[in-house]
Amino acid sequence: MATAAGTLAHHAESGVWSWLTTVDHKRIGVLYGITAFSFFIWGGVQALLIRTQLAVPNGEVIPATLYNQLFTMHALTMIFLAVMPLGASFSNFLTPLMIGARDVAFPRLNALSFWVFAGGAVILTSSFFFEAPGAGWFNYVPLAGRTYSPGQGIDFYVIGLTVLGLSSLMAALNFAVTIMNMRAPGMTMMRLPVFIWMVLIISFLLILALPPLTVALIELLFDRNYGTNFFNPAEGGDPILWQHLFWIFGHPEVYVLILPAMGIVSEVLPVFSRKPLFGYSAIVFAGMAIAFLGWAVWSHHMFTTGMGAVPRTIFAANTMLIAVPTGVKIFNWLGTMYGGSLRFNTAMSFSVAFIALFTIGGISGVMHASPPVDTQQQDTYFIIAHLHYVLVGGAVTGIFSGIFYWFPKMTGRLLDERLGMTQFWLWFIGVNMTFFPMHYLGLVGMPRRIYTYDNDLGWGFWNMFETVGAFVIAASVLLFVINFFRTMQQEPTASDNPWDAPTLEWATSSPPPEHDFDVIPVVRARDPLWYNRDHNIQAEQPTGEHIHLPPPSYYPLLLAVGVSVLAVGPISHIAFTALGAVIAVYGIWGWALEPTE
Amino acid sequence: MAQAVAHAPAHGTNTGIENRKLLMWLFLGSECLFFGSLIATYMVFKFDVIARGVGPFPHDVMINGVLHHGILDIPTTSASTFVLLMSSLTMVFAVYGAQHARPTLMKLSLLATIVLGLVFLGFQVYEFVTFVHEGLTLSTNLFGATFFLLTGFHGTHVGVGVLYLISMLAASMRRNGLGADAGAHVEIAGLYWHFVDIVWIVIFPLLYLMP
Numbered sequence: 001m002a003t004a005a006g007t008l009a010h011h012a013e014s015g016v017w018s019w020l021t022t023v024d025h026k027r028i029g030v031l032y033g034i035t036a037f038s039f040f041i042w043g044g045v046q047a048l049l050i051r052t053q054l055a056v057p058n059g060e061v062i063p064a065t066l067y068n069q070l071f072t073m074h075a076l077t078m079i080f081l082a083v084m085p086l087g088a089s090f091s092n093f094l095t096p097l098m099i100g101a102r103d104v105a106f107p108r109l110n111a112l113s114f115w116v117f118a119g120g121a122v123i124l125t126s127s128f129f130f131e132a133p134g135a136g137w138f139n140y141v142p143l144a145g146r147t148y149s150p151g152q153g154i155d156f157y158v159i160g161l162t163v164l165g166l167s168s169l170m171a172a173l174n175f176a177v178t179i180m181n182m183r184a185p186g187m188t189m190m191r192l193p194v195f196i197w198m199v200l201i202i203s204f205l206l207i208l209a210l211p212p213l214t215v216a217l218i219e220l221l222f223d224r225n226y227g228t229n230f231f232n233p234a235e236g237g238d239p240i241l242w243q244h245l246f247w248i249f250g251h252p253e254v255y256v257l258i259l260p261a262m263g264i265v266s267e268v269l270p271v272f273s274r275k276p277l278f279g280y281s282a283i284v285f286a287g288m289a290i291a292f293l294g295w296a297v298w299s300h301h302m303f304t305t306g307m308g309a310v311p312r313t314i315f316a317a318n319t320m321l322i323a324v325p326t327g328v329k330i331f332n333w334l335g336t337m338y339g340g341s342l343r344f345n346t347a348m349s350f351s352v353a354f355i356a357l358f359t360i361g362g363i364s365g366v367m368h369a370s371p372p373v374d375t376q377q378q379d380t381y382f383i384i385a386h387l388h389y390v391l392v393g394g395a396v397t398g399i400f401s402g403i404f405y406w407f408p409k410m411t412g413r414l415l416d417e418r419l420g421m422t423q424f425w426l427w428f429i430g431v432n433m434t435f436f437p438m439h440y441l442g443l444v445g446m447p448r449r450i451y452t453y454d455n456d457l458g459w460g461f462w463n464m465f466e467t468v469g470a471f472v473i474a475a476s477v478l479l480f481v482i483n484f485f486r487t488m489q490q491e492p493t494a495s496d497n498p499w500d501a502p503t504l505e506w507a508t509s510s511p512p513p514e515h516d517f518d519v520i521p522v523v524r525a526r527d528p529l530w531y532n533r534d535h536n537i538q539a540e541q542p543t544g545e546h547i548h549l550p551p552p553s554y555y556p557l558l559l560a561v562g563v564s565v566l567a568v569g570p571i572s573h574i575a576f577t578a579l580g581a582v583i584a585v586y587g588i589w590g591w592a593l594e595p596t597e
Numbered sequence: 598m599a600q601a602v603a604h605a606p607a608h609g610t611n612t613g614i615e616n617r618k619l620l621m622w623l624f625l626g627s628e629c630l631f632f633g634s635l636i637a638t639y640m641v642f643k644f645d646v647i648a649r650g651v652g653p654f655p656h657d658v659m660i661n662g663v664l665h666h667g668i669l670d671i672p673t674t675s676a677s678t679f680v681l682l683m684s685s686l687t688m689v690f691a692v693y694g695a696q697h698a699r700p701t702l703m704k705l706s707l708l709a710t711i712v713l714g715l716v717f718l719g720f721q722v723y724e725f726v727t728f729v730h731e732g733l734t735l736s737t738n739l740f741g742a743t744f745f746l747l748t749g750f751h752g753t754h755v756g757v758g759v760l761y762l763i764s765m766l767a768a769s770m771r772r773n774g775l776g777a778d779a780g781a782h783v784e785i786a787g788l789y790w791h792f793v794d795i796v797w798i799v800i801f802p803l804l805y806l807m808p
Contacts, residue, residue: 105616169627177619181610207623211631219638222746227736230638236649236739241641245634589764 021552023107024514028114029093030410035118036085040396042125043077044477046070048470051434055467057455067451068134069153073127075137076157079257080164081121083391086399087260088117091175091199093410097505097512098193100184100521105177107550108591113171115560120167123568124160133157136449138246138301139220141231141239146224154224155571158217163567165210165217172206175199184504186523190284193503194277197284198263201291205252205259208295213249216242221570240305247298255294257391258358259287261398262329265351268405269333271501272348273340276527279332286325286332293322303371304378312371319369326362330355346420350401353428357393361386364439379449382442388435392473400427400480405499412492412510419483426476433469437462502527507539515549518542550596559587621785625792628754632796635747636803642739651738653731656808668733669805670724677720678801681755684713685794688787695783700774703783707766710790714759721752744804751800754793761786 022028050070053062062070092110096103104110127133133153135144144154179192179200192200220242222228229235231242270277277283299307299315333355342348364386368374377383400423408414446459453459497506506529508517519540525531532539566580610616650660656667687709694703725745733741765786769775775782 106620173620173623173627176623177616180612181614181616181619183611207627208630211627212634215631215634215638219746222735222742227734228742228746229736229739230742235736236642236645236651238641241638245638248634585760592764593768 018552020557021111021554023103023111023550023553023556025092025096025104025107025110026410026512026514026516028110029089029091031114032085032092032117033089035121036082036089039077039081039121039125040083040086041477041481043074043082044474046074046077048474050074051467051470053451054453054463056464057453057457057460059452062451064451065134068449069128069132071449072133072136072139072157073125076124076133076160078391079137079253080161081124083257083395083399084168085117087202087257087395088113088171090195090260090264090399090402090406091171094406094505095175095178095196095199096182097409097508097516098196098503099179099182099187100504100517100523101178101182102516102520102547103550104174105182106174108553108556108596109170109174111553111556112559113167113174115557116163116167116170116563119560119564119567120160120163123163123564124156127153127156127160130156138243138250141220141223141242142233144220144242145231152571155221158221158224159567159571162214162217163564165214166563168206169210172203172210176203176207179203184520184523186528187504188523190281191523191526191528193263194266194280194283194287195260195263198259198266198287201287202256202259205256205291205294209249209252209256212245216245216249219245225570240302243302243305244298247301248295250301251298252291252294254390255291257395259291261354261358261395261402262287264398264402264405265333265354267501267503268347268351268401269336270527271405271499272343272345272351273337274343274500275336275340276502276530277332278335278338279328280526282328283332286328289325290322293318293325297322300369300374303374316369316371320366323362323366323369330359330362345404345417346415346424347401347404349421349424350397350404350427353424354394354397354401357389357397357428357431361389361391361394364389377442379447380442381438381446381448384448385435385438385442388431388438392435393431397427397431400424403480406505407487408494408498409505409510409512411488412494413487413490414494414498415487416483419479419486423476423479423483426472426479430469430472430474430476433472434466435469437466497529500533502530504528515547553591553594555587555591555594559584559591562587615781617781618785618788621788625788628792628796632747632751632799635743635750636799639743639747639804642743646738646740649738653728653733653737653740655740655744655804668728668731670727671805673720674724674801674805677717677724678797680713680720681717681794681797684710684717685791687713688790692780692784692787695775696780700769700779703779704766704769707762707769707783711759711762711766714755714762714790718752718755718759721748721755725749747800747804751793751796754796758786758790758793761789 019027019031022031049062050067053059053067092104095101131151131153133139133144133149133156135149135154135157139154139157142148144157179196183192219228219230223230223232223237229237231237231239233239266277266283296318297315299311300319303312303315337352344352364382368377368383368386404415404420441459441462444459446453446457453463492511494510496508496510498510499506504521504523505512507521519542521528521539524535524537531537562580562583562585564580566577566584569575569577569580610619612619614622647654647658647660652665653668654665655669658665658667687706691703691706691710694700694706728741728744733744735742735745765775765782769779
């Protein structure tokens with residue numbers, strides 16, 4: 001589809017200022033993507049340091065304190081600064097395109113989400129210059145309390161996560177409204193692409209799951225700095241309260257990480273099987289069921305806290321129940337491929353690998369849903385194996401599939417397939433080499449979060465094997481980075497719909513114009529472009545009518561600076577809070593009075 | 598058509614609910630979980646405080662035959678609760694005025710809501726100062742910690758609401774007031790204000806009236 005010249009209110013600009021003030025969902029998606037991938041590499045470097053320390057018994061590469069900080073920051077970086085924002089990158093770039101809209105419901109709020117995320121990321125990561133948090137990503141008290149963590153590390157954790165939570169909340173509100181309110185004519189809820197369904201579901205998860213975390217963080221901040229005793233048993237407090245509040249957030253958070261990947265796979269598999277998705281409504285309702293049940297399982301992280309037989313039974317049963325909708329999804333994906341004419345390119349290979357690797361992680365999850373089994377596996381490498389199969393083998397593998405699939409839409413260029421397939425095989429081998437032996441090591445008793453181990457324990461061989469695997473993963477990611485830069489140097493020659501895909505984002509040019517669609521598409525079926533192709537329906541011609549786009553604004557950036565400065569008050573000087581509040585209020589007023597027409 | 602679909606805040610949404618209003622409703626859903634978690638924390642420790650026997654206590658309790666007087670001043674807080682509930686009434690008038698093109702009614706009602714909100718905050722400051730004088734601080738016992746955190750965050754929400762309404766009142770003083778969207782603007786502010794009041798309707802019986 002040709003871009004109709006002269007229909008735009010504003011012409012796309014380049015330069016740093018245009019990126020700082022952009023409210024275009026595609027540019028914000030790119031900002032999220034580049035920032036998050038940089039943090040993905042940074043988190044990977046932390047992982048390599050951890051694996052290097054563990055490669056041989058009695059390793060002496062990293063001292064114990066730094067090791068604690070590294071595994072804590074590795075988890076925080078990967079979860080909050082890499083995988084979540086990579087999902088946000090896709091949802092930003094794709095949501096308006098896939099529902100046939102010209103932007104999200106609140107373009108400036110969208111920019112604000114990104115800049116607040118950037119502020120939170122800077123706060124959290126800058127802790128390395130002072131003292132990084134070292135009590136693990138779930139930060140249990142009393143270890144995270146003042147007595148055992150006297151330094152500022154935990155305060156960085158509290159402030160960083162609060163700010164990042166604010167960013168996620170704003171993004172979730174924005175996307176929920178966008179998907180419910182901004183769909184093109186004919187795009188009913190049951191015609192929404194599955195990826196969009198997953199974005200909607202995780203939006204609701206975040207809207208409801210973030211506040212308990214915020215409250216837990218505030219209570220911890222007060223315990224550490226203002227003399228309360230919420231989590232201090234010596235004064236009547238209860239450390240288990242932290243665990244409850246954290247996991248009421250933490251378990252839905254797990255689905256926030258995995259559901260975007262499930263959405264991506266549900267888009268990729270039908271395209272490269274040349275078949276509509278098998279059991280669309282079953283996949284959608286299974287996604288809802290997973291999200292709903294995800295609220296009733298948080299205590300399976302706490303089976304060893306002695307909560308009694310009845311709660312343990314209920315939480316175990318609920319947890320096992322989640323395997324049912326998950327299994328429904330897996331069989332739907334297999335059913336989609338069954339009898340299709342399969343094209344095994346890089347995007348498809350990553351999606352198929354997702355099914356395999358995620359299933360392994362899912363099955364080990366059902367294993368420790370059983371309290372007696374969990375009691376054996378708690379805090380061992382078996383848990384590390386499980387969560388990495390789900391998050392690396394699952395979420396990140398799905399994200400790579402999505403990158404290869406949507407890259408031509410995002411940049412107008414197709415990533416190199418030969419490098420891509422090499423990357424894929426290195427990734428598949430590396431992930432299994434690194435994480436599969438962890439099952440064994442966990443079952444023979446290797447605890448997580450130890451910075452070294454003795455030679456007599458006999459864990460040396462598999463640890464060395466895993467470390468080699470971690471470097472294979474690193475080589476795979478390096479190949480992707482090379483592929484990215486090589487591809488970006490080429491001319492953008494990709495066609496509008498290089499894969500013959502059925503969803504609306506492929507109806508516009510690659511990359512899309514600033515206003516997304518010259519004419520808002522009309523949706524006649526669940527796979528609109530296939531329906532139009534099979535019924536010889538041509539795209540409507542643009543009328544040359546004026547298309548209104550929201551103008552760029554620097555208020556999101558200003559407000560995000562205000563929020564970040566306000567937030568660092570408790571870890572620096574209270575004057576920062578006052579200054580930040582002034583900037584924030586000024587930003588909000590300027591924002592409210594700024595003309596958007 | 599393109600104009601309407603590209604960026605239409607007020608009309609043409611799939612649900613028929615305006616975008617900003619839907620945003621506010623979803624945000625208030627999130628706020629329910631926020632106050633729910635704070636209230637849950639209060640409930641978890643409510644009876645532990647008496648069991649540990651370190652006062653001041655919220656209500657009169659007998660411990661080992663000694664009567665400890667409760668620190669909560671129910672008559673005073675009933676008065677401040679009345680003030681806050683009346684602010685919801687004036688907020689309703691403000692929304693009515695905005696939606697029925699009666700700007701003077703709207704402005705006066707907004708002003709009344711702001712004043713009532715400030716009076717409520719004044720009561721709260723007085724209460725906090727009194728409690729600290731009587732020996733209840735964040736670190737005295739878990740009643741102090743949960744009480745100050747829960748009512749403090751509620752008060753912060755009232756304060757944000759007052760700022761919100763002051764901004765709205767100031768904006769309505771401009772030449773063309775709040776513009777064509779005045780009804781929607783004030784209604785959405787009203788949603789927030791009523792929510793904060795409803796939270797107090799939960800907190801007041803739970804903290805003050807239930808022994």
